[in-house]
Amino acid sequence: MSRQEQFLDVIDRDEAERRFQSAIRLVPIGSEEVSLENALGRVLSAAVQSPIDVPSFDRSNVDGFAVIAADTFGASEEEPRTLRLLDQPIHTGQVPQQEVRPGEAIAIATGGMLPRGADAVVMIEHTDVDSKSLLVRRALSAGANLTFAGTDITAGETVLHGGQILSSRETGVLAAIGCERIEVFHRPRVGILSTGDELVAPGQPTGTGLVYDSNARILADSVRELGGEPILLGIARDDAAELQQRLNEAITQCDLVLLSGGTSKGAGDISYRTVSRLNDPGIVAHGVALKPGKPICLAATQGKAVVILPGFPTSAIFTFHEFVAPVLRKLAGRSDERRSVVQARMGAKVNSEIGRTEYLLVSLVASGEPTSSSLTAYPLGKGSGSVTTFSHADGFIVISRHEEIVPADQTVDVQLLGRDLQLADLVSIGSHCVGLDYLLSELQRQGIRTKSLAIGSLAGLEAAKRGECDVAGIHLLDPASGKYNQPWLTSAVRLVEGYGRMQGIVYRPEDGWAKDRPRDELLQAIRERRELRMVNRNAGSGTRVLIDQFLGDTRPAGYAIQPRSHHAVAAAVAQGRADWGVCIETVARQAKLGFLPLQEERYDFVVPQSRWERPTVQAFVRLLADPGTRRRLAEFGFSL
Secondary structure, three states, X not given: OOOXXXXXXXXXXXXXXXXXXXXXOOOOOOEEEEEHHHOOOOEEOOOEEOOOOEOOOOEEXXXXXXXXXXXHOOOOOOOOEEEEEOOOOEOOOOOOOOOOOOOEEEEEOOOOEOOOOOXXXXXHHHEEEEOOEEEEOOOOOOOOOEEOOOOOEOOOXXXXXXXXXXXXXXXXXXXXXXXXXXXXXXXXXXXXXXXXXOEEOOXXXXXXXXXXXXXXXXXXXXXXXXXXXXXXXXXXXXXXXXXXXXXXXXXXXXXXXXXXXXXXXXOOOOHHHHHOOOOOEEEEEEOEOEEOOOOOEEEEEOOEEEEEEOOOHHHHHHHHHHHHHHHHHHHOOOOOOOOOEEEEEEOOOEEOOOOOEEEEEEEEEEOOOOOXXXXXXXXXXXXXOOOOHHHHOOEEEEEOOOOOEEOOXXXXXXXXXXXXXXXXXXXXXXXXXXXXXXXXXXXXXXXXXEEEEEOOHHHHHHHHHOOOOOEEEEOOEEOOOOEEOHHXXXXXXXXXEEXXXXXXXXXXXXXXXXXXXXXXXXXXXXXHOOOOXXXXXXXOOHHHHHHHHHHOOOOOOOOOOOOOOHHHHHHHHHOOOOOEEEEEHHHXXXXXXXXXXXXXXXXXXXXXXXXXXXXXXXXXHHHHHOHHHHXXXXXXXXXX
């Protein structure tokens, strides 16, 4: 067996960043001229001064008549002022040929150029025309209904500053002053090279032990969001010569190079060995005392950054935003990002590891009215291998390397991942169910933003009692009465009847111990055969209550393995990591597993009394009662 090497030097996060940034050129790549048509999203490399006044002439804001304001003084409905009407109306795009003298008026269109002599425009609805005369029924002051030349922009005025990102608002300003071409910073070219024999490109056939390369897409789009140009270099296999060649090409072609995977210095990981050959200065940090992302490797060559990001998706994207994004922003000519911070109450206790700064991703929900003044933070604990954790997070909290526990109810500072916090219109916290997934998807189609946190029936019920969610899916069996859900209610919540679903034991029907055996023999084998490995469910879930009731005092192998969803249980059994588990029949059918019914249960919803009248809650209740919805749930295999 090959010996696994250890990290070179696990250092503090801030020290790693200092070393990294001091080894690379942190200035914009350069500038180029682009057409206004291609300027959207680019960054100005220099200030822009207007060559003209905007507007470039005094113009009318309304359809009416250009007049001398003093001629209208004293005008009213009862006693209008009479002016002589000139016979050459002023249309847009025309230069007036007549001068307005005292006692005269001339018709003018909206946007028309004000003629010499006039200093106001009377609206057409405040006048009457009688042959060659104009009756003015409202007095005006000088400048009424006019925009004077240069009122918006004056010639020589700086209209946009260097470093400004061009949105549609800025490109509109550039068009208004006649700019057809502008100077912008080059987009930094960021090479993205995934490494590992286990990776498969999306769209290609996969198999056991292989995973789709999601990191390349996440990183490419993150680079594009930050103003860079991603250069997707594909997947490099675990071959040292190939990787060395492709790295050299990437350094030559690109301004910054990202490798994904191969950072932990195991016997099979070659990325760090390849990067370690760089020596100007080469690797400046390999191993940082943070979680997620400890294995990150930061290096530089020729003043360019070369970074090996961890292979796990959450670690990769988090360390990208911590270490690479600030560099990329500087290379692209953008200003540093300032994260917004909100305070929230921790919704659950969190254990951390002494010695490492932990960045804990959280999802935010509002207690009471959905405002940022009353927030609860729920940790997203799917681990660094999750591809969904980062997309579901609203922000993160920083747990000091000296903290071991963050207790529930503690007030914490949450750094938002976006500039603005957009809370969901309807929050579901509780037990997971594919039926609930369908309901929330239908609400999304109606334009209602939904959020779902699967933390178990008991935790969902408590969240509902505290008013932290709109609905909580629960399936809690009361052992004393044998009833589901109703005995667990208090006056703080009310029950919305959902549907029935069958819970049962799943297994691979082709296995020798199970093949062609009747139900009772299978149940007996599961209880008695110690070599059979189970997969459990998380504590606090309704399924866990049922499992413990079935097992009694028995604790088979695998009891400590506790995934949080029915799909995870079915996957463990289907892939042979466990011999049996408990999940709902709908999921068992999808996974093509054998199914032994244990008990039909009620999957219902509880709603906080304080939230019952909310429009989004009522939309959920109506959807659940809709006959079409009930038919669709029945097709899923639920009983109504």
